[in-house]
Amino acid sequence: MxxxxxxxxxxxxxxxxxxxxxxxxxxxxxxxxxxxxxxxxxxxxxxxxxxxxxxxxxxxxxxxxxxxxxxxxxxxxxxxxxxxxxxxxxxxxxxxxxxxxxxxxxxxxxxxxxxxxxxxxxxxxxxxxxxxxxxxxxxxxxxxxWDHPGFVEPHTDAVRAALATLDPARRATTRLVFTAHSVPTAMAAAAGPQGGRYEAQLRETAALVAAAAAPDLGYDLVWQSRSGPPHVPWLEPDVNDHLALLAADGVSSVVVSPIGFVSDHLEVVWDLDTEAAATAKRLGLDFARAGTPGTxxxxxxxxxxxxxxxxNPPDTSPRRRLGTLPVWDTCPAGCCVPARRP
The missing domain is CATH 3.40.50.1400 (Rossmann fold)
Structure with missing residues (x-):
């Protein structure tokens, strides 16, 4: 067309x-x-x-x-x-x-x-x-x-830059923490031909960025910015709760990378730069927040x-991808319909 x-x-x-x-x-x-x-x-x-x-x-x-x-x-x-x-x-x-x-x-x-x-x-x-x-x-x-080099590589370089601001003497006790917007668990498990791909794709992006930026460090995918009613289950753990667990396990430094986002909008600058940074300070964790692709x-x-x-025809414009999960141009009918709307 x-x-x-x-x-x-x-x-x-x-x-x-x-x-x-x-x-x-x-x-x-x-x-x-x-x-x-x-x-x-x-x-x-x-x-x-x-x-x-x-x-x-x-x-x-x-x-x-x-x-x-x-x-x-x-x-x-x-x-x-x-x-x-x-x-x-x-x-x-x-x-x-x-x-x-x-x-x-x-x-x-x-x-x-x-x-x-x-x-x-x-x-x-x-x-x-x-x-x-x-x-x-x-x-x-x-x-x-989620796995295009134009998205993954800026996140990767941002993690490297954030790591460079931390004390290298503490690298052995440094951990990468990737974040994305939490959603209701029913929505994350969305019904349809490709249900559940939100979390799966995020995990693939986190693995790609971690492997390229700091293969010697452990990493986690956690969640932020929950906004729904308290009785509805959402994806967990929250980034703040997770930082407390890391501090209790002997982690000294964290790089928090918001791979769920393309720019530093309010949920990044408030939930991470303000709230998560304050949590890290209270826990005695060195904290560095990686940037987003932006422009x-x-x-x-x-x-x-x-x-x-x-x-263009596929043979003249091959898709550049770093991951292995399936991708398509047109979503199947009934794709990603929440099992129960919150």
């Missing part, structure tokens, strides 16, 4: 204090999140003036993709729409229709499979097209990229590669 545009699909975030609660209402609609938890998360945003860094990070990524496309002969306009805050997906899809776009590819700023990290974005695209009407462009999501040129080039491999 010939495609006429690329749509960058983000999560979205507030850009002023009065945006915070409406934004959080969008994020948690229908999920039964207690009001006190919303108030707690809202307070996190107020520590940063009510502004999430994520929208500016997406503006920077948008500019970088456009520059990379222009430099490499990819003649596609690049649009940007968010799931939860302005620019909203429906508004962007409406602009695409007005501009005469009939078909587009979507790059979602989430590397992994699963309901909230893949299927929900696809549902949002369907809802946006439905809101725009029958002349809305057809939009196909690009494949997941690393390898990550930006990866977006172009994903576009090129999708529009």
């Amino acid at each position: 010939a495609y006429e545009a690329l749509l960058l699909v983000g999560f979205g975030g507030p850009e002023r204090p009065e945006d915070v609660l409406p934004f959080l209402a969008n994020v948690t609609r229908g999920r039964g999140v207690p009001p006190e938890r919303l108030a707690e998360v809202a307070e996190h945003y107020q520590h940063f003036g009510g502004v999430s860094p994520i929208n500016q990070q997406n503006r920077d990524l948008l500019a970088a993709i456009r520059a990379d496309f222009a430099a490499n002969g990819v003649d596609l306009p690049v649009y940007w729409g968010n799931r939860n805050w302005h620019p909203m997906l429906a508004d962007t899809v409406a602009q695409m229709r007005a501009d005469g776009i009939g078909t587009a590819l979507a790059f979602v700023t989430s590397a992994y499979g699963g309901y909230s990290s893949c299927r929900q974005y696809q549902e949002d695209l369907v809802a946006a097209r439905s809101a725009v009407g029958p002349e809305a462009p057809m939009i196909d999501k690009l494949r997941q990229f 690393d040129p390898r990550f930006v080039s990866m977006v172009r590669e994903l576009v090129v491999e999708r529009v």
Whole structure:
């Protein structure tokens, strides 16, 4: 199929204090999140003036993709729409229709499979097209990229850089701690042909980064940013609980690498740079937080590669991958439907 545009699909975030609660209402609609938890998360945003860094990070990524496309002969306009805050997906899809776009590819700023990290974005695209009407462009999501070198290598270099800030005399008691957003266990085990791939893909990414960055060190995959009602089981252990266990086991230093994320948005700078760093300090652990890909040129080039491999025959644009788990362009019907919606 010939495609006429690329749509960058983000999560979205507030850009002023009065945006915070409406934004959080969008994020948690229908999920039964207690009001006190919303108030707690809202307070996190107020520590940063009510502004999430994520929208500016997406503006920077948008500019970088456009520059990379222009430099490499990819003649596609690049649009940007968010799931939860302005620019909203429906508004962007409406602009695409007005501009005469009939078909587009979507790059979602989430590397992994699963309901909230893949299927929900696809549902949002369907809802946006439905809101725009029958002349809305057809939009196909690009494949997941958890094991693409353009994603893995920036994370790997970030872990190496973080390790370099720690005392080398303590390397024997240093551990890598990889984090990702926790989800309900029912969602993690999502029903369908490829259920359970969120955690499996994260474990593959963690293994790839650890093997390349510090094969002599042990590592763990743990979870952060739980936001659901307390009676619903979520993936564990939480990063803070895990740091306490490591300290009790004689670990002296940790590098925390948020491999579940593509940029340093609020759940990274609050949950890790603020809360986890404070936990480590209380426990007497040396703490270094590894960065995320952001606008690393390898990550930006990866977006172009994903576009090129999708529009060209497989024998002319081979997929660059480091892992072995299956990947596909079109998700099977019924893929990643939670066994029980939280």
